[in-house]
Amino acid sequence: AEVTRDEVELPPPAIDNRLTVHSLWPEIDRISTEQIQAAFEGVGGQIGWQLFAEEGDMRMYRREMEIDGMVMDPLKAMHKVHGVSAREMCHYFFNPRYRYEWETTLETMNIVEAISTDALVFHQTFKRIWPASQRDALFWSHVRAAPHHTYAVTNHSTTNADYPSNSGACIRLFVTVCLACRTAWPAGEAPSRDNITTSIAYCSTVNPGGWAPAGVLRAVYKREYPKFLKRFTNYVVEQCRDKPLVI
Ligand code: 18C
Numbered sequence: 001a002e003v004t005r006d007e008v009e010l011p012p013p014a015i016d017n018r019l020t021v022h023s024l025w026p027e028i029d030r031i032s033t034e035q036i037q038a039a040f041e042g043v044g045g046q047i048g049w050q051l052f053a054e055e056g057d058m059r060m061y062r063r064e065m066e067i068d069g070m071v072m073d074p075l076k077a078m079h080k081v082h083g084v085s086a087r088e089m090c091h092y093f094f095n096p097r098y099r100y101e102w103e104t105t106l107e108t109m110n111i112v113e114a115i116s117t118d119a120l121v122f123h124q125t126f127k128r129i130w131p132a133s134q135r136d137a138l139f140w141s142h143v144r145a146a147p148h149h150t151y152a153v154t155n156h157s158t159t160n161a162d163y164p165s166n167s168g169a170c171i172r173l174f175v176t177v178c179l180a181c182r183t184a185w186p187a188g189e190a191p192s193r194d195n196i197t198t199s200i201a202y203c204s205t206v207n208p209g210g211w212a213p214a215g216v217l218r219a220v221y222k223r224e225y226p227k228f229l230k231r232f233t234n235y236v237v238e239q240c241r242d243k244p245l246v247i
Contacts (some may be wrong), residue, residue: 009091009095009117010087010091010246011087011090011091011094011118011143011144011145011151012117012118012145013145014145015118015144016116016117016118016119017116018115018116019115019116019118019119020141022115022116022119024115024119024140026160027156028119028140028142028154028156030146031154031176032142032144032152032154032178033093035152035154035176035178035180035203036146036150036152036154036178036180038178038203039076039152039178039180039201039202039203040180040182040201042164048063048064048223049061049062049063049076050062050064050094052064052222053222053225053226055226055230057078057079057080057081058077058078058079058226058229058230059077059078059079060075060076060077060225060226060229061075061076061077062074062075062221063076064074067207067212069211069214069217070207070208070210070211070212070214071205071206071208071212071214071217072132072205072208073205073218073221074203074204074205075202075203075204075205075225076201076202076203077201077202077203077225077229078196078200078201078202079199079200079201079229079233080197080198080199080200081197081198081200081201081233081236081237082197082198083193083194083196083237083240083245084193084198084237084240085149085181085183085191085196085197085198085245085247086149086150086151086181086182086183086198087145087151087183087246087247088152088236088239088240088245088246089179089181089198089200089233089236090143090150090151090152090179090181090233091143092106092178092191092232092235092236092239093143094118094120094141094143094153095155096109096111096120096122098235098239102228102231102232102235103228104224104227104228104231105127105224105228106124106125106126106127106128106136107124107126107127107128107131108123108124108125109122109123109124110122110123110124112138112160112163113160114163115140118142118143118144119140119141119142119143120140120141121138121139121140121141121158121160122137122139122140122141122155123136123137123138123140123160123163124136124137124139125170126173129165129212129216130131130210130222131211131213131216132211132216132217133169133170133171134169134170134171134208135170135171135172135173135174136165136170136171136172137157137172137173137174137175138157138158138159138160138163138165138172139155139156139157139158139175140155140156140158141153141154141155141217142154142155144211146180148182148187149182149183149184149247150180150181150182150183151180151181152178152179152180152181153165153177153179154176154177154178154187155175155176155177155178156175156176156177157173157174157175157176165209166209166210171208171209171210172209173206173207173208173209174206174207174209175204175205175206175207176203177202177203177204177205178201178202178203178204179200179201179202180200180201180202180203181198181200181201182198182199183197183199183247184196184197184198184199185197191245191247192245193240193245196245196247200229200233202229204225204242206221
């Protein structure tokens with residue numbers, strides 16, 4: 001049966017059967033597995049990662065990369081949050097009901113396809129940055145559980161005949177994003193809001209899809225990524241206050 005919006009609740013602990021029979025499943029499974037694995041690999045050992053933002057427990061790294069003059073710098077961010085679980089973090093990141101409350105770059109968001117309780121396809125338009133053209137994106141989004149009290153959301157660009165790229169005012173951009181979260185608490189204790197710590201790894205690669213001035217683009221992401229991660233984390237902490245913990 002088709003999944004209804006109300007069914008999309010807390011991230012399920014196991015993959016929804018409706019996803020595994022969908023034509024996108026092999027791609028969703030492969031990319032999510034790769035992204036989650038890469039998310040928890042450190043940046044220390046690898047060459048080329050430069051720290052560009054640091055505040056409290058948050059660290060943001062980028063690798064400068066240009067292809068045909070277009071900036072595609074991969075980003076990797078690490079953060080820690082106390083008192084909310086990986087499952088709660090991913091719930092608020094995945095579920096479209098909350099997106100306008102924390103996503104400040106958004107102009108419009110539409111659900112193109114509800115595949116299952118753990119996979120949706122979105123069309124989003126973003127605020128325009130002068131002097132570049134406005135951008136839109138079409139991507140699948142999948143939330144899953146992984147070992148060691150881990151939950152992760154992976155977003156990756158896709159295509160849909162009803163949403164052709166570069167047909168209106170917008171230039172289509174391409175994204176691969178992964179928010180991977182892992183919760184830990186002291187051995188021998190029961191998890192509670194007072195003793196859990198969730199490690200966050202957020203990885204993002206955005207291909208602007210067409211010309212955009214490199215300097216403007218780098219200035220925008222240096223401002224917007226830290227703003228997003230702080231705002232989103234604080235948003236989840238606020239939402240979870242006085243609600244029972246879900247691990
Ligand atoms: O991961 C995030 N959000 C998810 C849910 O929305 C989802 C979104 C991915 C899209 C990311 C691309 C956003 C591009 C926005 C461009 C316009 C920004 C306008 C800001 C001005 C107010 O996974 C959180 C995403 C946090 C995004 C931070 C900004 C990243 C900018 C990257 C460069 C984009 C190139 C745009 C080309 C035009 C620039 C001159």
